[in-house]
Amino acid sequence: MNRNLRNRVMAGLLLTAALLLSVGIFVIRGARQFVSSSTWVEHTHDVITALEHVYATVKDVEADQRGFLLTGRVELEQEYLANLPAARTAAANVARLVADNPEQAARATQLQDLVEKRLQASLETYTTYKTSGFDQARSMVAAGAGIDLMGRIRELHKTMAAQERDLLSRRVTLSETNARTLELSTVAGLGVGLILFWLVARRLLVEVRERRRAEALTAGANAELTKSVHELALREDHTRQLSRYAGMLQSCRSVGEAIDVSRQAIDRLLPDCGSAVYLIRASQDLAESIGTWGRPAASTAALFPPQDCWALRRGQPFESEDVGHGVRCAHVSAIDDASAWSICIPLVAHGEILGLANFSCGRAPAASQRDVMVAAVEQLSLALSNLRLQDSLRTQSIRDPLTGLYNRRYLEESLTRELARCDRVGKALSVLMIDLDHFKRFNDTHGHDGGDALLTHAGRLLQAHCRAEDIACRYGGEEFTMILPEVDAERARARAEQIRGAVETLDVYHRREKLGAVTASIGVATFPESSREAAELLRRADAALYNAKQQGRNRIVSD
């Protein structure tokens, strides 16, 4: 709760408390006033009753006396004598009750006086009756002194009673007014108090609601933050793994190695997805799978024309939200009609599309995982491109560009290696030194290009006559060498004969003009008979070739 609001709530509570306190005090005071006014009303009633009692008692005294005088009954006499002090007491009681009211007090004194006089007059009559008899007593009554006194008592009684009734009326009104005021102020005070309390409570409820909302927002923000931190940690881990992957890829020496490294790295980075990597063949007609791993949620063909893939067609990633029902590449299909997410990402390096990578998962992965896919494919593209470049450079360094055969440097490296291997396994190795006969004439007749065309055809012919383990090389100019591992002298001569015969049948055209008949002379040397040394073996084969030339060409001479 902020400070301002806390102050306002405190002020509201204090005000409510003060108001309720005031209402309480007011109610107590009002109640006291009400009790007081009620007491006064009661008092007035008492006064009126006492006045009535005085008048009634005096009347009783008068009646009893008259009854006694007329009948002489003893019980009336006793009643009369008993009522005399009662009348005095009643008059004294009135005087006591109205002592607080000077006006009425004066009247009460007067009333007491009159009562006393009336009682004295009555007693005189009684005494006369007792001493002088009825007639004397009757004469005294007839004189009218008692009647006169009684009239004055009645008048005074009336005045006092009227005064008391007036007081009673005013006191009742005051009491009612007090009661109403008390009621109204209690209701108003409680009402205002309740309103104030409601306002404060409402403000507090709003504050509690706002606090709860703020807490919920804070909790949400915390959850977001935790998620972000988690994602950040995940991304960091991905970056670290990708960096390690990139480093490993750079050290790969073959596509196979690169695929093995990718299998390990991508399996760890994308444990819930399946992956497949394709390379487009040199002929550009087919994309061929070179590695699959993980747990694919969709199947993808091992071999397919590049146009079957949207990513290859468009040169950018293509995503299929639902392989079973949405738009998808033709080479991707659902497994058992299960829904699956799939993406094809082209392997692009230096502006060239090398192939593609396909990833499939049960459901669309998080953005961070897609980033991993794209980054991994980028690294793999670069690695494959570098390997291809290395391969091309290596090929250039060991191949003769005109004939496509291995060059002399590669020949010398290979011969040494193959000789050692054949020596190890106790096998023979033969070398054929092949030279086209009168090659100069082709150059002279058809130009250097014509000579080149013939060299190219000769190269293809030799390549066609190679087994997997044979190595065909251009030794220099129009001279070729074939290394035949595990081939003895006799079989080498037979192979040489095949080649010589094939050269004879060569039909080479240059600029639509047929080149003349082509023949070749071949010298054969065999390990270990001719030599155990590579250089010596070559020299012996070359010497045999020289002999073949000397003997008339288009023939074979073995060392």
Ligand SMILES: Nc1nc2c(ncn2[C@@H]2O[C@H](COP(=O)(O)OP(=O)(O)OP(=O)(O)O)[C@@H](O)[C@H]2O)c(=O)[nH]1
């Ligand atoms: N077109 C072309 N000619 C080449 C190439 N290298 C060497 N030559 C030529 O090949 C010819 C070799 O001629 P020679 O050594 O006299 O041998 P030849 O004419 O084949 O005669 P013999 O070997 O004795 O049968 C030369 O004229 C070279 O200029 C090449 O790469 N292309």
